[in-house]
Amino acid sequence: xxxxxxxxxxxxxxxxxxxxxxxxxxxxxxxxKSSDNMIALQNISLSLIxxxxxxxxxxxxxxxxxxxxxxxxxxxxxxxALENLKQYEKVxxxxxxxxxxxxxxxxxxxxxxxxxNELNRHHxxxxxxxxxxxxxxxxxxxxxxxAISHSHMGNYQDAINFYDMAQILDSGLxxxxxxxxxxxxxxxxxxxxxxxxxxxxxxxxxxxKKNAKENKCSVFHQFCENEFEESNSK
Numbered sequence: 001x002x003x004x005x006x007x008x009x010x011x012x013x014x015x016x017x018x019x020x021x022x023x024x025x026x027x028x029x030x031x032x033k034s035s036d037n038m039i040a041l042q043n044i045s046l047s048l049i050x051x052x053x054x055x056x057x058x059x060x061x062x063x064x065x066x067x068x069x070x071x072x073x074x075x076x077x078x079x080x081a082l083e084n085l086k087q088y089e090k091v092x093x094x095x096x097x098x099x100x101x102x103x104x105x106x107x108x109x110x111x112x113x114x115x116x117n118e119l120n121r122h123h124x125x126x127x128x129x130x131x132x133x134x135x136x137x138x139x140x141x142x143x144x145x146x147a148i149s150h151s152h153m154g155n156y157q158d159a160i161n162f163y164d165m166a167q168i169l170d171s172g173l174x175x176x177x178x179x180x181x182x183x184x185x186x187x188x189x190x191x192x193x194x195x196x197x198x199x200x201x202x203x204x205x206x207x208x209k210k211n212a213k214e215n216k217c218s219v220f221h222q223f224c225e226n227e228f229e230e231s232n233s234k
Contacts, residue, residue, distance in 0.1 A: 011043045023047040036067060045077045054081040070101055079111055088115035106132045110141045113149075122149040140166050140173070147179070156183045164202045171199070191219040198223060 007030060014023040027044035030037050041064045048057035058081050064074035075098055082091045095112035098105050113128035126149045132142035147162035160183050167176045177199045184193035195205050200223075212222035 007039055011039070015043075015046070018050075020047045020050040024051065038064065038067065038071075041067075042071075042073050042077070045074065045081075049077060049080055049084075052084070054084045057081045072098060072101070072105075076107065079108075083111070083115065086118070088118045091115040104135050106135055106139055106142070109135075110139070110145065113142070113145055117145065117149060117152070120152075122152045125149045138169055140170050143169070144173070144176075151179070151183060156187050159183055160196075160202060167199075167201060194220060195223065 007026075010026060011023060014020075014026065024044055024047040027040040027047060030040035031044065034040075041060050045057045045060035045064070048054070048060065058078055061074045061078035061081065064071050065078075068074075075094055079091050079094050082088075082094070092112055092115050095108045095115070098108040099112075102108070109128045109132040113125040113132075116122070116125035116128065126146060129142040129146040129149065132139050133146070136142075143162050143166040147159045147166065150156070150159035150162065160180055163176050163180045163183075166173060167180075177197050180196035180202075181193045184190075184196050191209060192202070192205055195208060196202070200208065208222055208226065209219055211226075212219045215222060215225075217225075
């Protein structure tokens with residue numbers, strides 16, 4: 001039987017209900033009873049992150065790390081707070097600390113890559129994402145950020161290829177069609193830019209272009225015709 005008054009269960013209910021202020025107050029009360037209550041320290045830092053009080057959150061993360069310097073939960077909360085404070089060098093240091101404990105931590109690899117991107121160290125960021133993708137080839141975050149890194153470096157076709165891989169895995173990512181369309185525009189490929197904006201995968205574009213040529217019409221008209229036929233077939 002679940003103990004509804006157990007602090008972990010109480011905090012979980014508050015977090016799931018997005019009652020971060022109540023969660024903060026509850027953890028604060030626990031700490032008044034026991035200043036080294038790890039559950040309270042960990043979760044008060046989490047509540048402060050959601051309340052956007054990042055500097056305060058770091059104070060509690062540090063208190064956890066004084067008790068247990070390898071506490072991954074506290075390290076990741078601190079990283080998230082530092083990211084929001086734009087202290088990217090410190091984020092990298094903490095990611096390296098996590099990776100020294102767990103070399104295959106994809107979250108740490110991706111977070112480190114993001115901070116490297118923010119510091120315009122895109123080649124170094126790519127190394128992080130490559131490591132993530134070796135561990136999990138379906139890591140959409142790594143695929144997306146690999147595309148972004150290549151885009152910053154001017155490798156537009158490479159960026160498009162990685163956006164395509166991410167789009168295949170998660171077609172609901174609305175930023176991908178816009179990003180791919182802009183990259184095709186930079187390559188001077190107007191038809192592809194239009195199709196990308198309609199969420200067409202790069203691998204499917206050639207067929208549409210071929211049909212347009214055979215039917216002696218524009219790619220725009222061919223795409224509209226395909227959409228009309230698909231709609232009627234349902």
